[in-house]
Amino acid sequence: MNYTKNWGKSVERYKAFWQGEMLDRCCVSVTAPKSKLAPLPGFTSQETLEHWTDGEWVFKTWKNYFENTYFAGDAFPNLWLNLGPSGHAGYIRNARCQFMQGSGLNCTTWYDHSIHDWDTDFPVFDPDGFLYKKTMELAKYLAAESKGEVLVSMPDNAGNLDALACLRGTEELLIDFIEEKETVLRAGEVMQSVWEQAVTDVYQILKDNNQGACSAGWLQVWSPGLMSQMQCDLSVMISEDDFNTFAMPELRKQCDFLQFPLYHFDGQEQRRHLQSLLSLEKLRVIQWTSVVGQPSPVEYLPALQAMQKAGKSIFLMLKPYEIEPIMQGLSSKGLHFSVEAQSVEEADAIVKLVEKLSHE
Known part of the structure; x- marks a missing residue:
């Protein structure tokens, strides 16, 4: 893979991370601008659906x-296949997605409500719909242009x-x-079947370029096989009983479906669901977001x-x-974090520092 140093060693570190182990140190991905005079280029606030x-525009920009x-460390060039979060909402018939002005490296989307009455508007998968077809077209184009030099991520189809x-x-x-x-x-159940279809189709398109590996777009994390981010951001608004009733069925199915399941833990309010999440035997990694x-x-x-x-690894x-207190409080086995540095020297x-602080 281009742009990285000693990528083969990083691959072995990632494999250990997914197993809750550690090679020579914990995984750490650090990115920084190459020049202090030139901040990292990103997207402006003027990008549109087009x-x-x-x-071509996406590939050149990345x-x-x-x-x-x-x-630095275990960081790698991760080209986002990015058409907005919970993107599989756009694969439903009559879904109306608006692409808003983005910020940084993010694509911002907004959905007009299309389920007004469950009897007449019940969700139906539309493989000929605009967003599904565009997702597949982008996956094919980006994989062909990348030529194995960079990883193309899975789309952000997370959270049924x-x-x-x-x-709704x-x-x-x-x-x-x-x-x-x-x-x-x-x-x-419909959204789960749509999610499974999309994950399967995109993975089949990308796997040769990615040599069978996967990444999540906004996360600096690599897996040696089928991986997609799982989430339930809505859970910050619901009780433990409702989480177990409505969210846990999809999470169990997704853990069974994926080789390397990772859950995006979105904020402190999700702590009330932690015991339910920890009961998912096949869940390998929890990614904590403050x-x-x-x-x-x-x-x-x-x-x-x-x-x-x-037994869960943590990203x-x-x-x-924050690095030193985190590493002092946690085992370095099954630990990975990403950091944005301000300079090559800081990276x-x-x-x-991570090499020095890594411990059992």
């Missing part, structure tokens, strides 16, 4: 980013309940949990320690000053 669905980025909330409306779906329980469960306005992951060491005790996105120093 940009995000134009494979190539520019890679060429101006220093990849989150996708339903896009189509969050408030309406939460009311349906009470008034239309069986209907919501049936809709969840959302804007919430304390550092350092403040949640007991929860992170519980994850490790249950964190950290600031440089190399971070990797050396």
Whole structure:
């Protein structure tokens, strides 16, 4: 793989990480601008649907980013196949997705509610729909252009309940949990089948370029086989009972479906669901996110320690000053984090610090 140093060793570290083990140190992915005078290029706030669905534009923009980025530790060039979060909502007949102005490296989307009445608007997969066809077209184009030099990510098709909330409306779906329980469960089964189809189709397109490996677009994490991010961001609004009723069935099925399942743990409110998540025997990795306005992951060491005790590997996105207290509080086995540095020198120093602090 281009742009990286000693990628073969990083592959072995990632394999150990997925097994809850450690090779010579824990995994750490650090990126930095190559020049202090030139900040990392990204997207502006002016991108439109035409940009995000134009494979040539997407590839050139990411190539520019890679060429101006220093990849340290286990970081690698990860080209996002990015048409918005919970993208499989757009694979449903009559779904209406709007591409909004993005920021940084993110594609922002918004869905007009299309499920007004469950009897007439019940979700139906539309393989001929615009977004599904564009996802497959982009996957084919980006894989062909990458030529094995960079990894092309899986799309951000995560969270069946989150996708339903896009189509139905969050408030309406939460009311349906009470008034239309069986209907919501049936809709969840449809979204699961759509998710499985999309994951399978994209993986088949990308696997030769990626040499059978996978990555999640916004996460600096590599897996040696089929991996896709799982999530239920809606869970911050629901009780443990509702989480077990509506979210756990899809998570069990997705853990069975994937070789390397990873759950995106979105903020401190999800701690009330932690025991349910830890009961998923096949779940390998939990990625903790401290959302804007919430304390550092350092403040949640007991929860992170519980994850490790249950045999789950942990992936964190950290600031440089958070590295030492996190590494002191956790085992380095099954630990991986990504860091954005301000310079090449800082990036190399971070990797050396991780080497020094890694321990059983």
